[in-house]
Amino acid sequence: MTTKEELAERYGRAPRPRRRRLYWIAVTGVAALLVAALAWLTVANSFDDVGFDETGFELVDARTVTVSFQATPPAGAAFACAVQALDEDFGIVGWRVVEYPGSEETTRAFVETIPTVAQATTGTVKACWVT
CATH class of the missing domain: 1.20.5 (Single alpha-helices involved in coiled-coils or other helix-helix interfaces)
Structure with a gap:
């Protein structure tokens, strides 16, 4: 068993x-x-994320574009944004890095002018970051 x-x-x-x-x-x-x-x-x-929303662009002339956008950085944090102008083939024909001081406002609106080297067809914000 x-x-x-x-x-x-x-x-x-x-x-x-x-x-x-x-x-x-x-x-x-x-x-x-x-x-x-x-x-x-x-x-x-x-x-440390900076949010942004593009609100528009305007082709001022053959060598200038203005880009309108809103940015939402952390409260009191200084930040910077890279703004660019593109041609019809999406090539970069102008760009600028703009720095902004800190503020207690939650969302802030900006209009930036970008000089270009050729005729642009659009303006956009590439990125924003805390400095």
Whole structure:
């Protein structure tokens, strides 16, 4: 006759070794730490984010474009924006980096003039960042 221990050994019902359980606890802990670190990096990067919305552009003449936009920097933070003028093939024909002082206003509107080296067809904001 077979005993319970022989059946458990034959069909895999033996208790799991302690070492294997500790391995999976460690793997789960490391995975949880990596997810938490990634979440923190995502949140921390958004604190210094400057949002912007283009509100229009005007072709003043063959060598000048004005670009209108709104920027939403963090409160009190100085920031800069790269504004550019593009031709019909989307080549850059003029650009300018403009720096703005910090302010407690949430959203601020700007109109910037860009000199160009050729006829432009549009003006746009390339990027804004905290300085």
